[in-house]
Amino acid sequence: xxxxxxAKRAIVLLSGGLDSAVTLAVAGKQxxxxxxxxxxxxxxxxxxxxxxxxxxxxxxxxYRLVKIQFPWKGSSLLDDRIKITQSVAARRSGDIPSTYVxxxxxxxxxxAISYAEAINASAVFIGAHQEDYSGYPDCRSEFFRAxxxxxxxGTRTGVQKGNIRIVTxxxxxxxxxxxxxxxxxxxxxKLTWSCYGGGKRPCGKCDSCYYRAKGFKEAGLKDPLL
Amino acid sequence: xxxxxxAKRAIVLLSGGLDSAVTLAVAGKQxxxxxxxxxxxxxxxxxxxxxxxxxxxxxxxxYRLVKIQFPWKGSSLLDDRIKITQSVAARRSGDIPSTYVxxxxxxxxxxAISYAEAINASAVFIGAHQEDYSGYPDCRSEFFRAxxxxxxxGTRTGVQKGNIRIVTxxxxxxxxxxxxxxxxxxxxxKLTWSCYGGGKRPCGKCDSCYYRAKGFKEAGLKDPLL
Numbered sequence: 001x002x003x004x005x006x007a008k009r010a011i012v013l014l015s016g017g018l019d020s021a022v023t024l025a026v027a028g029k030q031x032x033x034x035x036x037x038x039x040x041x042x043x044x045x046x047x048x049x050x051x052x053x054x055x056x057x058x059x060x061x062x063y064r065l066v067k068i069q070f071p072w073k074g075s076s077l078l079d080d081r082i083k084i085t086q087s088v089a090a091r092r093s094g095d096i097p098s099t100y101v102x103x104x105x106x107x108x109x110x111x112a113i114s115y116a117e118a119i120n121a122s123a124v125f126i127g128a129h130q131e132d133y134s135g136y137p138d139c140r141s142e143f144f145r146a147x148x149x150x151x152x153x154g155t156r157t158g159v160q161k162g163n164i165r166i167v168t169x170x171x172x173x174x175x176x177x178x179x180x181x182x183x184x185x186x187x188x189x190k191l192t193w194s195c196y197g198g199g200k201r202p203c204g205k206c207d208s209c210y211y212r213a214k215g216f217k218e219a220g221l222k223d224p225l226l
Numbered sequence: 227x228x229x230x231x232x233a234k235r236a237i238v239l240l241s242g243g244l245d246s247a248v249t250l251a252v253a254g255k256q257x258x259x260x261x262x263x264x265x266x267x268x269x270x271x272x273x274x275x276x277x278x279x280x281x282x283x284x285x286x287x288x289y290r291l292v293k294i295q296f297p298w299k300g301s302s303l304l305d306d307r308i309k310i311t312q313s314v315a316a317r318r319s320g321d322i323p324s325t326y327v328x329x330x331x332x333x334x335x336x337x338a339i340s341y342a343e344a345i346n347a348s349a350v351f352i353g354a355h356q357e358d359y360s361g362y363p364d365c366r367s368e369f370f371r372a373x374x375x376x377x378x379x380g381t382r383t384g385v386q387k388g389n390i391r392i393v394t395x396x397x398x399x400x401x402x403x404x405x406x407x408x409x410x411x412x413x414x415x416k417l418t419w420s421c422y423g424g425g426k427r428p429c430g431k432c433d434s435c436y437y438r439a440k441g442f443k444e445a446g447l448k449d450p451l452l
Contacts, residue, residue: 102343117328
């Protein structure tokens with residue numbers, strides 16, 4: 001049953017990975033009527049997209065797909081010619097992994113805010129977390145804190161109805177805590193997809209596979225994809 | 227001749243209207259090697275897009291076109307069923323015009339920042355101005371001021387190389403001053419397109435036509451499109 005109360009409508013950014021699946025479950029648990037937003041941005045791991053759709057459907061939620069063709073590259077996730085580096089090595093050298101997509105979360109959040117305005121939602125949920133592997137500047141809490149005044153100053157909603165909340169329920173959680181939380185909330189991890197490679201089964205080698213495996217191990221659970 | 231110096235590369239958001247054409251001329255005058263960014267976002271006034279391309283080519287600049295399909299509406303510029311209201315009336319009633327597109331400039335700036343990161347540019351120019359007709363929250367200087375910390379915290383460039391400047395050279399100028407400035411800089415206004423309608427000639431009735439005509443009149447110049 002749809003909730004027309006603005007206070008209880010939320011946009012949830014859904015990548016198809018387990019973090020965003022858990023985030024959707026958290027938003028639902030908090031009583032939000034969730035509208036999922038999925039991006040097809042030319043990522044190598046297209047499988048993510050079908051996973052995201054399945055996760056939305058399993059949760060009984062509407063979803064919208066935004067297609068973006070980046071007319072520039074600058075990331076190994078968009079460009080076959082750039083090698084997918086291991087973030088562990090990148091972090092040791094103080095660098096940011098090659099999988100960083102220029103300004104990706106700024107763009108994704110912007111679309112989420114637009115969608116929130118269009119359907120009169122009061123919150124946007126995003127499953128970013130600053131621990132673990134990413135080393136991405138746009139997954140840190142200081143980035144999300146900085147984004148809030150933009151919405152307050154730069155949107156009709158912010159000016160007329162009060163701000164749209166940007167909610168990051170996983171921001172300080174590690175992978176194993178996220179997995180345990182998801183299990184408690186009944187997330188079907190079989191529907192999620194994490195691998196950066198484009199294969200039919202997880203490659204087991206990329207950062208995303210590595211941290212997923214580590215997370216399940218530390219949580220004392222078995223990954224249903226393996 | 228291409229300038230490889232980061233400090234002198236800029237992204238210029240180009241709509242095809244006269245404000246962004248003047249902004250491109252300003253950036254060029256300041257010595258920037260300009261890379262234009264044009265959006266096809268389902269706007270009624272498609273003619274804008276071909277105008278933008280012509281303006282970029284006339285200035286000898288590269289351009290990139292980003293296609294966005296908004297899977298939601300919420301604006302008369304995207305939805306034929308919503309009447310294009312006159313902003314003068316809207317402003318009198320304290321409202322925001324129906325032509326407001328949810329979070330449009332947040333989205334456009336986000337792509338510009340991504341492009342800047344991908345080609346290692348140090349500045350983004352946008353021709354927004356808060357005077358005159360718009361009444362759009364995302365054309366105000368407080369919005370642009372709020373955006374800067376997002377870039378500083380949320381991008382690889384911001385973290386590693388110093389911020390990407392967001393430059394709004396027209397922010398406090400009225401239409402007639404913008405037109406006079408463009409004339410001094412040699413902008414060919416015949417290439418620009420302002421009308422919100424989708425016709426072959428300016429409708430003469432929409433806000434954009436109204437303020438353009440007023441601007442030319444106050445500048446003591448003739449609009450070459452009429």
